[in-house]
Amino acid sequence: MTRKVQARTLATRDRLLAAGREIVAAGGMAGLRTEEVVLRAGTAKGTFFAHFTDRDQFLAALLAEGLLAEFANMAAPQDRTQLTALLDQVFSAFAADAETVALLARFSGPAGEGLGMDRMICAVIERLAEGVAVLQTRGLVANRADPGVLAEALMALVFHAAASAQCPVHGDARAVRARAEALLQQMTEALLG
Amino acid sequence: MTRKVQARTLATRDRLLAAGREIVAAGGMAGLRTEEVVLRAGTAKGTFFAHFTDRDQFLAALLAEGLLAEFANMAAPQDRTQLTALLDQVFSAFAADAETVALLARFSGPAGEGLGMDRMICAVIERLAEGVAVLQTRGLVANRADPGVLAEALMALVFHAAASAQCPVHGDARAVRARAEALLQQMTEALLG
DNA sequence: CCCAATAATTGACCGCAGTCATTTTTATAT
DNA sequence: ATATAAAAATGACTGCGGTCAATTATTGGG
Structure with a gap:
């Protein structure tokens, strides 16, 4: 028989995430150790892994949370300049560091469900699609393809550019x-015409 | 004063890679442990890390090697069907498993220099660019943008589709x-027109 | 041929992610 | 209330990636 989720479960999860937020804010994702998360959250190590399948999934949840907040103020672009600005904003966030790129690669797809990652990505794609649709009707974008597909393709270009921005x-x-x-700029123009 | 690389250095490196090849062939990349590589190669653990900065870099070298061999027979596509077939071939290889996607994300850019990764990717992009150029002159591709840029964008779409193909x-x-x-197909058509 | 200087290799050691049998807490049926 | 079954939390433990001071091999100059 299935029982409803207990309140303390969510509380524990929140304490873990809060601890993670603090640590990442202080020392970046790369330096986050589960032992410290657990110490700050006041739980045992096993509890961490009862809530998150692994360290990366935990980081992905934190990342999605942060990016969603950062992108909350996004408005659908009304001209090419605004579209470029939006793409640059997303690119900057995605290319922040190698950890971010790796997490996006692993969790941007179906694997990111239930972590907020999917919601974050969808939010960006929706805004892009809206913008593309507007620009199409105004004749500012030559490509007549479906705005949703174009938006997804734009995301793909941003992902690739972000990966290319990581250096040895x-x-x-x-x-x-x-x-x-520059590559992102060129590819975007090639796509939109 | 800098001295030339010793012959045994290359020999050791080759033994490590050969061992890695065997292990991956038998149990896939996910199951490769450095201890076993070193055991088969007959070297010490430290030697492994004197040759490769970390396990992932080693795997990336193996992956690049394998993919380059697989793509050796590629011919520049002459029509849309052949172009699609080529993209599918690359997609299948890239989407093989989660490890592959992660390695491509990390080493497809500048970080992949000197691992063969860059050569592998360049080989694919060159073929794609050749194909795109041909199709443009034959009027089989509407998009008039630079073939090189379009080829790079196509790669970006393939990467993204491969990441999306990993499931929870x-x-x-x-x-x-x-x-x-299906997504790859749609995005490709949106790009090429 | 011998002797520094440098390159390559070694393996004991460490840190940390992830596991799991056990214990504690909570929800529900009687 | 109390029993009991499910859920949540625990923490000692393990496995493996990665390090580094010490050791051995190679090179080139005198």
Whole structure:
């Protein structure tokens, strides 16, 4: 017989996430250790893994939460400049660091369900689709394909550019990132016409 | 003063890679343990990490090697059907498993230099660019953008579709993959017109 | 041929993610 | 109330990726 989820379950989960938020804010995702999360949250190690299948899934939940908040103020772009600005904003967030790229690669798809990742991505895609639709009717976008499909393709381009923006150790981060941004710009124009 | 690389260095590296190849062939990338690689190669653990910065970089080298061999027979597509077939071939290889997707995300960019990853990706992009150029002149592709940029964008779409093809544990793998393939098809048509 | 200087290798060791048998808490049936 | 079955939490333990000071092999100069 199935029973309803207990209130303390959600409370524990929240304490873990809150602890994670603090740690990431202080030292970034790469430096987050589950032992410390658990210490701050006041739970045992096993509890962590009863709530999240692994460290990455936990980080993905935190990441989705943060990005969703950051993107909350997004408005559907009304011209090419605004569309570019929106894409740049998303690119900057996605390309922030190697951890972010890895988490997006793993959880941007079906694997991200129930972590908020799917909601975050959908939010971005919806805004993009709205913007594309507007620009199409105004003749500011040559490509007549379905706005939803174009939006998804734009996301794909952003993902790829973000991955390309990660540089090898001791590489020139500035230059690599500039090249990735230029690539995104070119690909976007190739897609939208 | 810098000295030339010793012959045994390359020999050791090859023994490690050969061991890795065997292990991956037998049990897939996910099950590869460095201890076993080292055991088969007849070296110490430290030697492994003197040659490869971490397990993933080693796997990426193996993956690039395998994919490059698989793609060796690629011919530049001459019509839309052949282009689709080529994209499907690459998609199938990239979407093979979650490990592959993760490695591509991490090493498809500048981080993959010197692992063969860059060469593998460039090979695919070049073929795609050739194909796109041919189809453009034959009027089989509406999009007039630079073939090189279009080829890179196509790769981005394939990467994204491959990531979308990974399903959560206990999901219906067949259905998820079918959806990802359909998505790739739609995005490709949206891009090429 | 010998002797520094450098490159390559070694393996004991460590940190941390992830496991699981056990214990504690909570919900429900009687 | 009390029993009992399910859910949640516990923490000692394990396995494996990665490190590093010490050791061995190679090279090139005198």
